[in-house]
Every structure is written in structure tokens, then in C-alpha cells.
Amino acid sequence: SGDVVRRERFSGGPARGFLSSLDADERIFRADLQVDRAHVVMLAEQGIVGDDEAGEILAALGEVEAAGHGALPDGEDVHAAIETAVIDRIGPVGGKMHTARSRNDEVATCLRHRLRADALALAGTVVGVRETLCAVAESHTTTVMPGFTHLQPAQPTTVAHYLLSYESALARDTERLLAAYDRTNRSPLGAAAFAGTTFDVDRERVADLLGFDGVVENSMDASSARDFLTETAAAAAALATTLSGLAEDLVVFANKGYVDLDDDYASTSSIMPQKKNPDTLELVRAVAGDASAGLNGVLTTLKGLPRAYNRDLQRAHGHAFDAVDAVADATEVAGGAVATADWNGAALADAAGEGFSTATGVADLLAAGGMPFRTAHEIVAGAAERLDGGDELAAVEAAAEDAGVDLDAYVEHAALEAALDPAESVAARDSHGGPAPAAVEGALDRAAGDI
Ligand code: ARG
Numbered sequence: 369s370g371d372v373v374r375r376e377r378f379s380g381g382p383a384r385g386f387l388s389s390l391d392a393d394e395r396i397f398r399a400d401l402q403v404d405r406a407h408v409v410m411l412a413e414q415g416i417v418g419d420d421e422a423g424e425i426l427a428a429l430g431e432v433e434a435a436g437h438g439a440l441p442d443g444e445d446v447h448a449a450i451e452t453a454v455i456d457r458i459g460p461v462g463g464k465m466h467t468a469r470s471r472n473d474e475v476a477t478c479l480r481h482r483l484r485a486d487a488l489a490l491a492g493t494v495v496g497v498r499e500t501l502c503a504v505a506e507s508h509t510t511t512v513m514p515g516f517t518h519l520q521p522a523q524p525t526t527v528a529h530y531l532l533s534y535e536s537a538l539a540r541d542t543e544r545l546l547a548a549y550d551r552t553n554r555s556p557l558g559a560a561a562f563a564g565t566t567f568d569v570d571r572e573r574v575a576d577l578l579g580f581d582g583v584v585e586n587s588m589d590a591s592s593a594r595d596f597l598t599e600t601a602a603a604a605a606a607l608a609t610t611l612s613g614l615a616e617d618l619v620v621f622a623n624k625g626y627v628d629l630d631d632d633y634a635s636t637s638s639i640m641p642q643k644k645n646p647d648t649l650e651l652v653r654a655v656a657g658d659a660s661a662g663l664n665g666v667l668t669t670l671k672g673l674p675r676a677y678n679r680d681l682q683r684a685h686g687h688a689f690d691a692v693d694a695v696a697d698a699t700e701v702a703g704g705a706v707a708t709a710d711w712n713g714a715a716l717a718d719a720a721g722e723g724f725s726t727a728t729g730v731a732d733l734l735a736a737g738g739m740p741f742r743t744a745h746e747i748v749a750g751a752a753e754r755l756d757g758g759d760e761l762a763a764v765e766a767a768a769e770d771a772g773v774d775l776d777a778y779v780e781h782a783a784l785e786a787a788l789d790p791a792e793s794v795a796a797r798d799s800h801g802g803p804a805p806a807a808v809e810g811a812l813d814r815a816a817g818d819i
Contacts, residue, residue, distance in 0.1 A: 399482040413573065416467055416567050468558070473561075483600055501706060506528070508531070509808045512794055513716040514716070515530070515725075520723060521723030524793050548596065554584045556584045557583075558571035558587070559591045561676070561677065562675070595670075601666045604662070604688075608655050612655070625712060625715050629648075629709050649702070649705055669684040727748050730751075730760075731748045733779055733784065737778030743773070747773060750770060
């Protein structure tokens with residue numbers, strides 16, 4: 369029989385281990401059993417195999433599942449090994465399972481079946497982190513902190529506004545994962561090797577049994593396409609890049625004493641007893657490297673492959689699974705670190721006004737009073753130059769005098785003083801999406817509605 373020939377063809381030789389994907393295929397062991405079941409049910413419904421034969425095969429598949437991946441006979445891959453295990457149990461009739469299909473459409477189906485579950489689980493984890501960010505933000509809408517550009521104090525903001533900036537980014541990362549999920553969630557089964565089959569298969573029925581949203585229509589595309597790996601790895605890499613920024617900020621903020629990481633998310637030194645290091649977040653930061661490496665692994669493996677199936681494909685999906693695994697761990701840890709961290713309100717308030725961070729607010733105030741913004745910018749820049757740790761108000765007044773400008777014509781003294789206060793400065797920036805507590809409350813409501 370064909371099975372005997374195939375098993376003989378994979379009989380040995382120095383390349384045996386190199387050819388086999390059986391170990392790595394453990395990841396799709398359960399998916400393959402589901403795919404086998406759906407295919408056999410369809411074959412029976414279509415009258416391609418007898419009901420009794422299908423029953424025998426399904427019973428054998430149950431035993432194979434109970435025995436586990438580790439109990440499979442040796443084989444070129446999980447698909448061959450499961451088929452062998454079925455035939456070992458029920459004899460040649462087990463060979464009917466592979467009617468009207470190929471391992472090419474079979475593996476593509478298994479990969480989509482497994483990766484869609486992983487993508488969905490990852491999206492769920494991201495949603496959990498977004499909930500955490502919102503919950504922490506909720507209690508920090510008035511916790512003023514310095515905001516940075518180029519790592520320099522730029523303008524005061526709040527911890528809530530800062531955290532919600534990552535919630536927004538993670539909302540897009542969630543959408544990207546779900547978009548990848550949608551295109552992954554299609555069934556290639558019934559494409560056979562690539563050229564379809566003479567049997568009267570019902571591809572939609574198999575897709576339905578496996579919970580897919582439909583079929584990948586063109587049979588050559590169905591067995592060859594792996595862009596679902598690209599998309600999912602890309603979504604994971606984009607997510608990891610978002611998390612790496614959050615992790616980097618928290619490493620810096622912890623270093624400055626703005627935030628205290630929980631001991632569960634810190635590590636110590638084997639030699640320096642006083643150390644509390646933000647190692648978990650440094651690893652989260654590093655996972656962006658794993659993820660982009662995974663994406664690159666997928667892309668460079670797929671690049672230039674001719675139609676239709678080529679064995680290169682066996683080495684493509686591992687990159688995507690590895691990327692998704694690393695990013696899932698990093699997402700979980702980043703969420704835990706944020707959930708358990710303590711924001712040091714006093715240190716943040718002290719730092720919020722550092723480096724004349726209210727300068728833009730002062731210029732805005734002068735401009736609101738009718739001074740051209742560029743003139744206001746020049747006067748406040750002059751104040752910043754002469755400031756040198758001194759009184760900001762005095763510096764602004766002196767700079768205005770130098771420029772021959774009468775400040776009183778543009779602004780009340782009290783308003784100027786308020787603009788120099790970081791908390792007032794934040795409260796005044798209540799534009800849509802801005803850091804003012806009222807604006808952030810609105811953003812929190814919208815985020816809660818989205819999640
Ligand atoms: N294990 C293979 C893979 O992962 C599927 C087998 C198809 N093999 C073949 N020679 N057509 O891609």
C-alpha cells in the first residue's frame with residue numbers, strides 16, 4: 369500500500385533527524401487530531417468512507433490522543449506518525465483517513481488552527497494589561513509627573529495620562545492581532561497537495577466543524593500560503609515594540625525614584641547586597657528583539673519560495689510560534705509589573721517642574737493675551753537662558769523687560785504665577801486627549817467602553 373511505501377521512504381539514512389519535524393510538531397498534535405476528526409466526519413457524510421470505518425478511525429484517534437504525543441511511533445512528522453498509530457491500532461482501514469487530502473493542506477490547517485488560538489490568547493492577555501493600565505490610571509489622574517522629549521523635562525503631565533498613552537497603543541496592538549486572527553482563521557483543508565481532489569469533498573463543512581470562518585479558496589494558495597504567519601508575527605513584534613517602550617520608561621522611572629517596582633518584579637545582585645534591579649522589565653524590553661527576529665525568520669524563510677509546497681515551509685512556523693510565546697510571556701510580566709508598582713507622588717511632583725517644564729504654558733498664556741506666539745516663545749526662551757536655577761517668574765519679567773515688552777498688557781500677574789505651577793499647567797491643557805484630569809476622565813470612560 370501507499371503507506372508502506374511512504375514509511376519505507378522514511379526508513380533512515382543520515383538525514384532522518386534533519387527531515388523529521390515530529391518533536392516540534394508537538395505544538396500541533398491536538399490540532400492535527402481535530403483536523404483528522406473533522407476530515408473523517410466529512411468523508412463519512414459524503415459517502416467517501418463508510419460510517420463504520422469512520423467510527424473505527426475516530427475511536428483510534430481517541431486512543432492516540434489519550435496516549436499523547438510522546439507515545440507516537442517514529443515518523444517524518446506528526447501527521448505521518450498519527451496515521452501510523454491509527455493503522456497500528458485498527459489495521460489498513462486506518463489508511464482511509466488520508467483519502468482526499470495531503471499533508472500539505474493538513475499541516476497548513478493545523479498551523480492555522482493552533483496559531484489562531486495563540487493569537488487570541490495573546491490578544492486576551494493584552495486586554496488584561498489595558499485593564500490594568502486603566503485601573504492604575506484611575507487613581508492617578510491628578511498625580512503630576514514630568515513628561516519628557518529627548519529624555520529632557522519637557523512639559524508636566526500626569527501618571528494617568530502617561531499610562532493611558534500605552535493603553536491607546538495597546539488597543540491598536542490588539543486590533544492588529546485580531547486582524548491577523550481573522551485572516552488566519554480560514555481552512556485550507558481539501559486543497560490536497562495543491563491541485564484539489566477528484567473526491568466530492570465538502571470543504572465548507574470541514575471548515576465549519578473546525579470553527580474556521582470559511583475556506584482558503586484557491587487550492588494552490590491554500591496549501592502554500594503562510595502569510596498568516598507573517599501577519600501574526602508582525603502583530604506580535606509590533607506589540608513587543610510597544611511593550612519595550614513601556615519597559616524602558618519604567619526602568620528609567622525606577623532609576624529616578626519616580627516609581628517603586630514590587631520585589632516580585634525586581635531582582636538583586638549576586639555580589640552587591642544593596643541592589644534592587646528592574647530585570648523583568650529589561651527582559652520585556654529585550655523580547656522586542658526576539659519578536660522582530662521571529663518576524664524576520666518567517667519572512668526570510670518564505671522569501672522567493674516557488675509555488676506550490678516546498679519543505680522550507682516546515683521551518684517557517686517555528687519562528688512565528690517562538691515570537692508569539694516570547695511576547696505572551698513579556699505581556700504577562702509587563703502587566704504584572706504595572707499592576708504592582710507604586711508611583712511616588714512626592715518625587716514626581718518635585719520633578720514635574722524641573723527644567724522650566726512650564727515654559728510652554730507661559731508662552732501659551734502670553735499668546736492667549738494677544739502676543740504673537742513667536743514673540744512669546746522668544747521671551748520665554750530668554751527667561752530660560754538666564755534662569756540658571758533662579759526664580760522663573762523673575763526671569764520671565766526680566767526677559768520681557770529686555771525685549772521692551774510690557775507683560776501687564778498681556779497677562780495678569782496671578783495667571784502668570786499659576787502657569788508656572790505644574791499642577792495648574794496640567795489642568796489648563798484640557799484639549800481633547802490632553803493631560804488635564806477632566807480630559808483624562810473622558811479618555812478613561814472611552815477606554816472602559818472599548819475594553
Ligand atoms: N511536516 C511538513 C511541514 O511542516 C508537512 C509535510 C509535507 N511534506 C511534504 N513532503 N510534502 O511542512
